Amino acid sequence: MTLLTDEVRALVGRTATYTAPEPLGRAAIRYFALATGDDNPAHLAGDVAPPTLVCETNQFVNLPRDENGFAGHGWDFHLPGTREVRGGNSYRFHRPVRPDDVVTATWTVTDVAERTTGSGAGMVVVTSLATYTDQAGELLVENEETLIYVEVQP
């Protein structure tokens, strides 16, 4: 039986956009640097964001917490009989992000594909692209993310 149902295929092309209600801010940058043990002086001073910060933070999203405590972007998609695991990320950094940048994140599902794991379980790979822009529309970062829905063996 295929996991690639009409409901799964219909994910492709879905989009979501989130604009931060405030500039990123020095405190957010310094907090991330402290939390990751980053001793780069430009990061600790809050002058320049560590590169992966904007892809990681839910600061822009303004969604309520779900039952798992998560308050970030998601597609509210659950595939019965599978468990969700993270595949990976691919970032392209176009220019350093600074405290006065007001970030807009735009997510799009670009692909769904059916694959088989090494142990023979079916899985669906959902690929999304997030683009982050500043208040002038300048591209800051692109983030391609894969989520994998692996069939749970009975």
Add this chain to the structure above:
Amino acid sequence: MSGATELSLERTIELADMVAYAGATWDWHRLHYDSAWLSERGLPAPVVDGQLFGALLAEMVLDWAGPEATLTALSFRFKNLVYAGETVRCAGRVTSVDGDLTTLDCTVEVVGEGARVAVAPARAEVRRP
């Protein structure tokens, strides 16, 4: 090639580090701290947010490349979960230099008891003026 540049960064990730990262990223998912929620799901300990390894790889590469450098690309795939209290070792190796762009292949491995690959393959590209 012989004499290839090798980079590394080792870090023990305590639960307090994970709470700090969860706060810094506005990510309050129970996976990263809630023991009761985790045991209901058969997970032995709080799970480290995988994207933290992206931050550590970026830090390792930028520390090596110097203050004038900028990271232009970073990609990574997750292989195994990492749990609170474990020590990871990030490693990188320069694979090509093309003008001001340097490319590195990287990995993240759990060291010590339960040693395993956490992240592979991973690749970073840095511009060094």
